[in-house]
Amino acid sequence: MGMITMLSRMMGVCGGICFAEKMLTKYLLSKYLPSLVLPSAMLGGSVSKLFGGVVIVNVVASSFMMLYLSFIPGTARELFMEKAKKNGDEHAEDRFSLPKLYAEGFSQEAKEFNCHQRAHQQALETYTNFVVCSLVGGIRQPLFTTWAGVLYIIARIKWANGYCSGDPQNRYKASGGWGFHIWTSLLATFCCALSTGLGIAGII
Secondary structure (H helix, E strand, O other), rough: HHHHHHHHHHHHHHHHHHHHHHHHHHHHHHHOHHHHHOOOOOOOOEEOOOOHHHHHHHHHHHHHHHHHHHHHHHHHHHHHHHHHHHHOOOHHHHOOOOOOOOOOOOOOHHHHHHHHHHHHHHHHHHHHHHHHHHHHHHHHHHHHHHHHHHHHHHHHHHHHHHHOOOOOOHHOOOOOOOOOHHHHHHHHHHHHHHHHHHHHHHOO
């Protein structure tokens, strides 16, 4: 029940931000920075030029972020394999070598490696949702969607660094408060996509 209440509140906040973006665009940007809200000639005028920010941040920059995260398990695999060997693990090669995604067993090396692996793997689990909802949501809410993209990238890196400490709890505790925002930013893109859908349907 607590989770449902929290999600409802976050959806309400996101809805308010979507409305605020509409007012900001209508009364401020249209007046003082009209070139930003003009239709983009590249896409036949179907989106404003602000949509470029969504592509740059939520697609391109986040792809580089995911590339950075993908290097974490590869480096860790060699590191913890060597540590396990030094500590007398006769099966270190089998335990840590590809194609095994995670290291089996309960050793400290296995636990720490698996934390590094999860820092990348967990990001993959929702990345498609993030990109798709960003592209859809950015059609109507380009500013809010781009902001969500910036938050997502920062939060993901902080979250991964905390996870790589070897203590799973540190993905939140050691992130300086940023770790939770992997969910805030993802939910924000959901709300933006919902806004676009409701607009296409002519509901709001």
